[in-house]
Amino acid sequence: xxxxxxxxxxxxxxxxxxxxxxxxxxxxxxxxxxxxxxxxxxxxxxxxxxxxxxxxxxxxxxxxxxxxxxxxxxxxxxxxxxxxxxxxxxxxxxxxxxxxxxxxxxxxxxxxxxxxxxxxxxxxxxxxxxxxxxxxxxxxxxxxxxxxxxxxxxxxxxxxxxxxxxxxxxxxxxxxxxxxxxxxxxxxxxxxxxxxxxxxxxxxxxxxxxxxxxxxxxxxxxxxxxxxxxxxxxxxxxxxxxxxxxxxxxxxxxxxxxxxxxxxxxxxxxxxxxxxxxxxxxxxxxxxxxxxxxxxxxxxxxxxxxxxxxxxxxxxxxxxxx
Amino acid sequence: xxxxxxxxxxxxxxxxxxxxxxxxxxxxxxxxxxxxxxxxxxxxxxxxxxxxxxxxxxxxxxxxxxxxxxxxxxxxxxxxxxxxxxxxxxxxxxxxxxxxxxxxxxxxxxxxxxxxxxxxxxxxxxxxxxxxxxxxxxxxxxxxxxxxxxxxxxxxxxxxxxxxxxxxxxxxxxxxxxxxxxxxxxxxxxxxxxxxxxxxxxxxxxxxxxxxxxxxxxx
Numbered sequence: 001x002x003x004x005x006x007x008x009x010x011x012x013x014x015x016x017x018x019x020x021x022x023x024x025x026x027x028x029x030x031x032x033x034x035x036x037x038x039x040x041x042x043x044x045x046x047x048x049x050x051x052x053x054x055x056x057x058x059x060x061x062x063x064x065x066x067x068x069x070x071x072x073x074x075x076x077x078x079x080x081x082x083x084x085x086x087x088x089x090x091x092x093x094x095x096x097x098x099x100x101x102x103x104x105x106x107x108x109x110x111x112x113x114x115x116x117x118x119x120x121x122x123x124x125x126x127x128x129x130x131x132x133x134x135x136x137x138x139x140x141x142x143x144x145x146x147x148x149x150x151x152x153x154x155x156x157x158x159x160x161x162x163x164x165x166x167x168x169x170x171x172x173x174x175x176x177x178x179x180x181x182x183x184x185x186x187x188x189x190x191x192x193x194x195x196x197x198x199x200x201x202x203x204x205x206x207x208x209x210x211x212x213x214x215x216x217x218x219x220x221x222x223x224x225x226x227x228x229x230x231x232x233x234x235x236x237x238x239x240x241x242x243x244x245x246x247x248x249x250x251x252x253x254x255x256x257x258x259x260x261x262x263x264x265x266x267x268x269x270x271x272x273x274x275x276x277x278x279x280x281x282x283x284x285x286x287x288x289x290x291x292x293x294x295x296x297x298x299x300x301x302x303x304x305x306x307x308x309x310x311x312x313x314x315x316x317x318x319x320x321x322x
Numbered sequence: 323x324x325x326x327x328x329x330x331x332x333x334x335x336x337x338x339x340x341x342x343x344x345x346x347x348x349x350x351x352x353x354x355x356x357x358x359x360x361x362x363x364x365x366x367x368x369x370x371x372x373x374x375x376x377x378x379x380x381x382x383x384x385x386x387x388x389x390x391x392x393x394x395x396x397x398x399x400x401x402x403x404x405x406x407x408x409x410x411x412x413x414x415x416x417x418x419x420x421x422x423x424x425x426x427x428x429x430x431x432x433x434x435x436x437x438x439x440x441x442x443x444x445x446x447x448x449x450x451x452x453x454x455x456x457x458x459x460x461x462x463x464x465x466x467x468x469x470x471x472x473x474x475x476x477x478x479x480x481x482x483x484x485x486x487x488x489x490x491x492x493x494x495x496x497x498x499x500x501x502x503x504x505x506x507x508x509x510x511x512x513x514x515x516x517x518x519x520x521x522x523x524x525x526x527x528x529x530x531x532x533x534x535x536x537x538x539x540x541x
Contacts, residue, residue: 137376249471251472251474255475255478263358278497286516
């Protein structure tokens with residue numbers, strides 16, 4: 001997606017000074033109520049339609065997931081998990097369906113890892129967007145993301161993911177998946193309103209026996225702008241591996257947060273040390289060395305025992321005699 | 323300088339090998355730094371833009387690694403640390419103020435050169451292996467994301483050590499005169515060899531070297 005929100009850029013990849021942010025927009029969020037989802041995949045179709053991208057028709061791999069994974073041309077995928085979970089006193093077989101895609105983290109790992117200025121931006125409304133024209137295709141965003149979302153295209157080596165329909169949102173529309181969802185499982189609005197709405201849904205679910213129902217808005221990444229209402233919020237992993245406490249990996253933190261500035265400092269200090277060493281001590285010039293016999297044109301050493309000769313030669317002779 | 327007064331320090335193939343590594347290092351270093359810190363991103367312009375930089379960097383790295391393997395084999399035995407090298411290191415202050423007369427006699431390489439060599443021997447294979455792991459075009463899809471993260475971190479760490487080490491290497495070559503010439507034309511003067519690498523001088527010429535500042539009247 002190209003950047004349509006040019007005055008409200010909260011964060012920009014590989015950029016150290018502030019980006020244009022005179023305009024502040026309302027922080028938005030998409031709320032996916034898993035308990036209302038029927039797995040119809042209308043959201044996948046709407047995503048494909050609006051963004052005008054078509055993943056190839058794949059193969060059935062034994063589950064309903066199709067495509068089997070997120071791809072550069074499938075930015076959202078329904079994940080189906082069959083689990084047995086406790087409901088009240090008894091075990092209850094459940095078919096858990098989760099709409100997978102970018103979570104639009106408040107602290108995006110992809111953006112932190114990205115080395116290309118402006119290839120990833122975060123708008124003040126919370127949307128994290130890939131600006132493919134600036135993408136160099138290194139795949140660092142894949143390493144940075146705690147949710148395994150970005151996909152690098154084999155076709156053009158660019159990274160792709162859900163834009164939260166930043167183009168629609170910027171002109172006051174809701175994302176395509178929200179617009180199309182037939183059960184109202186996906187809602188969109190201000191983040192505050194979505195949290196309130198989720199709270200009502202959680203009360204309702206608890207009344208219906210889902211004691212651990214709750215909102216998934218993980219703090220480890222500063223909260224997300226795509227949130228879930230889960231019936232089993234205590235065990236998000238059962239929803240096709242939704243991470244329980246996602247955060248930017250410590251490895252990525254060391255790489256981008258510690259090593260990056262330290263190396264700049266180290267290289268700068270090394271260069272300066274070298275320069276000032278030369279200024280203070282000067283070159284180590286063998287040919288200008290006063291005490292060293294050279295190639296015949298150095299001052300001769302006068303000796304009492306014989307004619308002037310080079311020191312090195314003299315010593316060799318002495319050793320030879322010994 | 324009369325040709326007869328020069329000593330061969332590096333053969334033609336030694337030098338060609340060294341400069342292939344060096345050129346590849348400069349290109350890999352500049353393209354790598356461009357993708358490491360935004361302060362260096364402008365360097366992508368040297369390589370035809372960001373995507374070209376990302377595309378070329380690993381291939382340049384392969385050239386550097388391959389040439390380095392060959393160079394390491396050439397210089398390996400001369401770089402084994404010996405007791406005298408530790409003594410030399412303890413006298414590093416004298417090294418830094420050009421007081422070579424106070425240093426023990428050393429062979430073809432001093433301890434600083436040797437340590438750089440072993441640092442390279444550690445860094446280059448690390449760069450090679452970790453670089454393959456997150457080479458998006460060919461291999462990254464075969465590795466799980468946590469492995470890719472560790473590879474990227476180690477790659478950056480090894481590259482940083484390499485770059486800072488080579489900065490010292492380049493400075494030392496500027497500081498110690500005629501050293502760059504030794505790697506370009508392959509030869510050094512007798513005086514240079516006697517002063518900086520007396521034991522090596524002894525080996526190649528058969529001439530021994532006396533103490534470099536004999537007190538007057540004493541031999």
